[in-house]
Amino acid sequence: MRRRDLLKGAIPFCTPFAQRAASAAGPMKITKIEMVRVRKDLRIHDVSPNWTWVLLHTDQGVTGIGESYPSQDANHGALKELAPLLLGKDPTNIERIWQDIFYRISYQPWGGAEMRMLTAINIAQWDILGKAAGLPVYKLLGGKAQEKLRVYNTMNGWPIYGMRDHDPEKVTEFLLKRGIKAVKIYPYDRGPVNAFARHGGTFITQAELKQSLDPIQRIRKVAGDEMEIALDLSSKWNLPCSLQIARSLEPYGILYLEDPMLPDNLEAYATLARETSIPVCVSERLATRFRFREMFDLHAVDVVMYDVTWCGGISEAKKISDMADTYKIPTSPHTGGGPVLWFASIHTATSLTNFYIMESVFHLYNDLYPHFIKDVPTPVNGYVTAPGAPGLGVELREEPFRSGDAVRETIAEI
Amino acid sequence: MKQTTRRAFIEQAFAVSALPAALQSAVNNSEPMKITKIEAVTFRQDIKIGGGGGGSEATEFCWVRLHTDKGIVGTGETYPFHQGEIGALRDYSRTLTGRDPRDIDGIWRAFYHRMAMRNAGGADMRILSAVNMAQLDILGQASGLPLYRLLGGKTRPRVRVYNTTTDYWAINNTKMGPDTMKIVQFLLDRGITAMKIYPFSAADNYISNQALERGMSWIKEIRDKTGNQMDICVDLWGRFDLPSAQRIAKALEPYNIMYLEDAMLMNNPKAYAQLASETSVPICMSETLATRYEYREFFENKACDVIMYDLTWCGGPSEAKKISDMADTYLIPTSPHTCGGPLLYACSAHLCAALPNFLIMESNYWKYTHQYPRFVNNIPVPDKGHIVPSEAPGIGLEIKPELFRSGDAIVETVAQA
Numbered sequence: 001m002r003r004r005d006l007l008k009g010a011i012p013f014c015t016p017f018a019q020r021a022a023s024a025a026g027p028m029k030i031t032k033i034e035m036v037r038v039r040k041d042l043r044i045h046d047v048s049p050n051w052t053w054v055l056l057h058t059d060q061g062v063t064g065i066g067e068s069y070p071s072q073d074a075n076h077g078a079l080k081e082l083a084p085l086l087l088g089k090d091p092t093n094i095e096r097i098w099q100d101i102f103y104r105i106s107y108q109p110w111g112g113a114e115m116r117m118l119t120a121i122n123i124a125q126w127d128i129l130g131k132a133a134g135l136p137v138y139k140l141l142g143g144k145a146q147e148k149l150r151v152y153n154t155m156n157g158w159p160i161y162g163m164r165d166h167d168p169e170k171v172t173e174f175l176l177k178r179g180i181k182a183v184k185i186y187p188y189d190r191g192p193v194n195a196f197a198r199h200g201g202t203f204i205t206q207a208e209l210k211q212s213l214d215p216i217q218r219i220r221k222v223a224g225d226e227m228e229i230a231l232d233l234s235s236k237w238n239l240p241c242s243l244q245i246a247r248s249l250e251p252y253g254i255l256y257l258e259d260p261m262l263p264d265n266l267e268a269y270a271t272l273a274r275e276t277s278i279p280v281c282v283s284e285r286l287a288t289r290f291r292f293r294e295m296f297d298l299h300a301v302d303v304v305m306y307d308v309t310w311c312g313g314i315s316e317a318k319k320i321s322d323m324a325d326t327y328k329i330p331t332s333p334h335t336g337g338g339p340v341l342w343f344a345s346i347h348t349a350t351s352l353t354n355f356y357i358m359e360s361v362f363h364l365y366n367d368l369y370p371h372f373i374k375d376v377p378t379p380v381n382g383y384v385t386a387p388g389a390p391g392l393g394v395e396l397r398e399e400p401f402r403s404g405d406a407v408r409e410t411i412a413e414i
Numbered sequence: 415m416k417q418t419t420r421r422a423f424i425e426q427a428f429a430v431s432a433l434p435a436a437l438q439s440a441v442n443n444s445e446p447m448k449i450t451k452i453e454a455v456t457f458r459q460d461i462k463i464g465g466g467g468g469g470s471e472a473t474e475f476c477w478v479r480l481h482t483d484k485g486i487v488g489t490g491e492t493y494p495f496h497q498g499e500i501g502a503l504r505d506y507s508r509t510l511t512g513r514d515p516r517d518i519d520g521i522w523r524a525f526y527h528r529m530a531m532r533n534a535g536g537a538d539m540r541i542l543s544a545v546n547m548a549q550l551d552i553l554g555q556a557s558g559l560p561l562y563r564l565l566g567g568k569t570r571p572r573v574r575v576y577n578t579t580t581d582y583w584a585i586n587n588t589k590m591g592p593d594t595m596k597i598v599q600f601l602l603d604r605g606i607t608a609m610k611i612y613p614f615s616a617a618d619n620y621i622s623n624q625a626l627e628r629g630m631s632w633i634k635e636i637r638d639k640t641g642n643q644m645d646i647c648v649d650l651w652g653r654f655d656l657p658s659a660q661r662i663a664k665a666l667e668p669y670n671i672m673y674l675e676d677a678m679l680m681n682n683p684k685a686y687a688q689l690a691s692e693t694s695v696p697i698c699m700s701e702t703l704a705t706r707y708e709y710r711e712f713f714e715n716k717a718c719d720v721i722m723y724d725l726t727w728c729g730g731p732s733e734a735k736k737i738s739d740m741a742d743t744y745l746i747p748t749s750p751h752t753c754g755g756p757l758l759y760a761c762s763a764h765l766c767a768a769l770p771n772f773l774i775m776e777s778n779y780w781k782y783t784h785q786y787p788r789f790v791n792n793i794p795v796p797d798k799g800h801i802v803p804s805e806a807p808g809i810g811l812e813i814k815p816e817l818f819r820s821g822d823a824i825v826e827t828v829a830q831a
Contacts, residue, residue: 071502071505072505073500073501073504074498074537074538075501076497076501077495077496077497077500077501077502077537078495078497078501078537080498081495081498103652103679105536106679106680106702107702108494108536108540108701108702108727109536109540109701109702109705109727111536111538112498112502112529112534112535112537113498113501113502113537113538114495114498114536115535115536116532235527235530262527264705264708265707265710267714285530285531285534288681290681294683294711307532310532311533
């Protein structure tokens with residue numbers, strides 16, 4: 001088969017509306033599983049895309065796209081192992097397939113690559129269901145609970161037209177001009193102080209505590225209270241350092257303090273949450289409702305964060321948020337990955353009554369995603385709106401496949 | 415007292431050479447050592463082992479080999495999905511090449527922290543476990559000591575084993591149910607006085623009263639015909655929900671079994687705590703957990719009476735030791751899972767010889783009689799129901815060199831410094 005035929009035969013390039021004719025009622029079968037990897041040495045504005053796509057093809061001509069990241073090689077191997085659990089199955093049986101794969105991977109300590117692939121599969125299934133039904137995914141998740149989604153911009157080394165996080169005044173002015181009134185920064189493991197680099201997360205001096213406040217004070221000086229500030233500590237600290245950092249931040253009206261410690265002991269988080277008035281947010285590092293349940297149970301968190309391409313998928317994200325709602329805890333999705341994560345998070349968050357604020361990264365939606373995807377939703381006046389096309393509404397460009405920036409591989413087929 | 419440098423001490427030891435060769439350190443351990451090459455070893459999928467193992471004929475494990483600039487090669491193992499694991503090894507290899515493999519906790523921490531950025535576990539955790547095992551194998555070889563010496567030395571001279579009895583890894587094609595007493599007698603004749611069985615099955619998370627009774631009939635038959643000669647462990651494979659788990663535990667109460675393993679998935683320690691508080695049957699869990707962080711929550715909730723882990727899944731032998739040491743502070747004993755490959759089994763024997771809070775170790779007749787000997791020469795075989803770890807440095811197994819000539823083993827270089 002010639003390369004051109006391969007591209008032509010590919011369903012994902014059709015517009016989502018073209019697939020609407022697919023029978024929503026009839027049984028459907030997964031006939032082929034493909035993986036798309038981004039060329040490893042590809043750099044766009046000095047940043048390398050690191051996601052993996054999973055394409056599920058069906059006998060009804062509908063194709064769904066899912067995604068996870070990073071660790072492309074492990075994801076690739078794990079998808080090969082899971083493929084036999086998918087071929088011939090009806091992708092609209094979303095709960096059954098999730099449960100069957102989860103049980104299968106629960107015979108060993110689960111997580112890692114196979115949880116990321118279960119997640120990507122689940123997202124592709126929702127895409128298929130939406131296309132088969134002719135509805136955008138958010139309409140299948142409960143409809144529009146949010147007309148539009150407030151976003152903050154993450155400053156974690158991703159540039160805005162060359163500006164980076166070490167220039168807080170310029171970044172703040174740029175964001176405010178675009179109506180984006182919230183920002184997430186990393187003064188404790190990035191920038192000029194970087195206390196983490198000095199002590200490995202086991203200690204922080206009084207001087208470093210004070211110096212680390214510098215970007216916060218500078219943002220407040222430029223923007224006053226117009227800019228919300230979230231702090232991400234990248235799970236690099238122990239409990240006493242986390243407590244000290246939280247105390248030093250108390251006067252600054254922080255949006256939330258995210259991931260000071262690894263979330264592998266939520267009792268430690270409960271201690272932190274009890275001791276500080278700053279809302280504590282954890283964590284995209286956890287997966288499944290089972291892990292999040294403990295966090296709620298222990299009152300260890302004020303704002304819940306998950307990554308839709310890590311946590312078990314759209315189904316699991318929705319379940320986690322619905323459970324969080326029973327504790328009056330709002331949701332702030334992590335989106336610092338690939339484009340399908342961005343689309344899937346927008347659909348999921350649009351359906352949530354307990355939505356708080358969503359991460360966005362200017363460099364990703366402005367420079368990186370459009371290289372691969374048509375019509376990427378972009379924040380307007382600080383808010384992003386869900387696309388109305390059936391499924392996720394992800395329409396892949398052909399160029400990256402032609403140029404070899406994106407590489408397709410059949411993992412399994414009937 | 416006269417001060418002597420470590421180097422002088424080692425040089426002196428070499429010069430005098432009063433120690434038997436096996437006890438001398440193989441290298442000068444005061445010098446740095448580097449991981450220079452990482453290899454993945456997988457096996458031909460169509461290997462037919464034979465020996466009446468029931469459904470099983472082949473192997474599902476894979477090995478990781480860490481080469482060093484000192485000529486020492488350490489081998490680790492994990493299973494069962496080698497494609498995900500070896501993919502993860504490629505992803506993480508940069509964390510390893512050029513590092514000193516004897517920096518065991520430092521490498522573990524860096525590896526774990528990286529994977530924990532996005533939900534630790536799965537293939538990533540299994541490959542960390544294999545790497546950790548290979549590092550300890552290197553440390554053992556470098557120091558000239560069998561691994562159990564580096565894990566605390568011998569707390570007991572020999573390690574008691576039970577036999578895991580399934581249709582899949584069968585004893586001479588026998589099946590529980592029709593051949594129950596034949597199997598029990600086979601084991602008792604060899605001095606093996608404990609077995610693990612899988613009597614309860616159901617299509618879903620609910621067990622019917624008929625299925626419950628069918629399963630109980632195996633246990634009743636063993637007790638009726640051999641009294642208390644045989645210790646019985648029951649494994650439920652995480653199959654059931656809380657009410658069905660409670661009904662099974664209640665039915666087992668009069669039979670004084672050794673433990674009830676993995677009644678439910680490990681998704682909620684409080685559900686386990688409820689089960690444990692309601693039954694007198696010891697609750698064992700679970701090789702499906704990894705790292706001390708996951709076990710901690712079950713200890714705190716009083717959710718188990720016996721712990722099980724799999725060295726090649728839980729984060730490796732060094733993590734297993736930490737989990738057992740923490741369990742010991744709750745007076746909870748350890749019963750390691752070993753139904754994987756030969757290195758898991760042999761390495762578990764080292765750890766079990768050392769652990770102060772050891773209960774009993776898993777073994778499988780088909781595996782140590784037929785499967786393991788296909789790959790290694792000196793696998794410890796139970797004698798009167800006990801095994802003894804190797805005295806050779808490191809894990810101490812002799813991997814058969816012909817595997818690499820016959821095409822049975824497929825070696826892939828994953829990274830090179």
